[in-house]
Amino acid sequence: MDKLQSTGKKATRDGFGAGLKAAGDAHDNVVMLTADLRGSMKSEDFINAYPDRFVQCGISEANMIGVSAGLATAGKIPMATTFANFATGRVYDQIRQSVAYSDKNVKICASHAGLTLGEDGATHQILEDIGMMRMLPGMTVINPCDYNQTKAAVVAIAEHHGPVYLRFGRPSWPVFIPEDQEFVIGKALHLNAGTDVSIFATGHLVWYAIEAARELAKEGISVDLINIHTIKPLDEAAVVASAKKTGAVVTCEEHNKYGGLGSAIAECLAKHAPTRQEFVATDDTFGESGEAEELLEKYGLGVKDIIAAAKRALGKA
Numbered sequence: 001m002d003k004l005q006s007t008g009k010k011a012t013r014d015g016f017g018a019g020l021k022a023a024g025d026a027h028d029n030v031v032m033l034t035a036d037l038r039g040s041m042k043s044e045d046f047i048n049a050y051p052d053r054f055v056q057c058g059i060s061e062a063n064m065i066g067v068s069a070g071l072a073t074a075g076k077i078p079m080a081t082t083f084a085n086f087a088t089g090r091v092y093d094q095i096r097q098s099v100a101y102s103d104k105n106v107k108i109c110a111s112h113a114g115l116t117l118g119e120d121g122a123t124h125q126i127l128e129d130i131g132m133m134r135m136l137p138g139m140t141v142i143n144p145c146d147y148n149q150t151k152a153a154v155v156a157i158a159e160h161h162g163p164v165y166l167r168f169g170r171p172s173w174p175v176f177i178p179e180d181q182e183f184v185i186g187k188a189l190h191l192n193a194g195t196d197v198s199i200f201a202t203g204h205l206v207w208y209a210i211e212a213a214r215e216l217a218k219e220g221i222s223v224d225l226i227n228i229h230t231i232k233p234l235d236e237a238a239v240v241a242s243a244k245k246t247g248a249v250v251t252c253e254e255h256n257k258y259g260g261l262g263s264a265i266a267e268c269l270a271k272h273a274p275t276r277q278e279f280v281a282t283d284d285t286f287g288e289s290g291e292a293e294e295l296l297e298k299y300g301l302g303v304k305d306i307i308a309a310a311k312r313a314l315g316k317a
Contacts, residue, residue: 006174015147017042019154065094084110085126114254121289131259133165145206152183188235194222201252212306248313257281278309
């Protein structure tokens with residue numbers, strides 16, 4: 001666990017901006033679209049470098065998805081950007097019909113996901129988006145954990161053919177993944193080898209899972225810690241191998257307990273290795289306005305909640 005240290009704080013949306021510029025440098029057919037959120041999406045470096053590859057769609061998210069599908073048909077790699085609530089809940093029909101059904105090479109890049117959107121409150125804090133998007137046939141679903149992993153993920157999705165939902169967030173968050181860490185779509189990242197309990201975490205909660213694992217180690221509980229940055233396709237081999245080793249599983253996500261990472265892993269284990277599982281996720285509820293970290297604590301997504309879930313999975317609670 002000693003190697004998993006924060007080198008500072010940056011928002012994952014800043015990682016998206018950096019990755020977008022890098023992807024644009026590498027691929028001249030990458031184009032960026034937004035629904036009146038160029039600043040919030042941290043896209044200025046890309047826009048300044050490639051103004052002719054930027055499309056401002058205005059507050060018209062459904063139209064943005066349609067335009068993206070058309071650009072993909074013409075051989076472009078469209079990065080359609082807006083807040084996660086609008087990128088999924090508002091335009092699900094357009095994504096299903098114009099992108100997923102015809103396997104368009106559209107990348108839906110969604111910021112301000114989960115509770116950590118904070119003060120904008122429940123109407124913007126979407127906690128159902130992973131479930132919605134992973135149900136679409138052929139849709140790849142990615143939820144990176146920090147600035148560096150988000151930057152690497154953007155470069156990776158530009159090179160991947162097919163529809164992608166990339167989810168990231170607003171707040172400054174610890175940066176702990178090495179800058180040169182390879183990002184492989186569909187390949188889980190093993191952060192710590194352990195023997196007592198498996199903790200599978202995604203997005204912002206990977207850092208909380210690291211902190212929980214440190215505290216559990218002080219009590220003699222060895223954590224097998226795995227970062228599931230790609231929820232679909234799920235790295236089932238990594239999930240099954242860890243669950244068989246420990247016999248106890250905890251899943252951690254900034255999402256509703258229905259339909260997200262926990263559900264994906266439960267489906268996998270039900271087929272291949274039935275295992276006791278505890279879920280750290282929101283409990284079938286909407287959020288509210290507040291500070292990001294306070295909301296995570298209030299809704300049961302804090303470090304202490306992960307520790308308690310690990311002990312329940314081990315029968316020690």
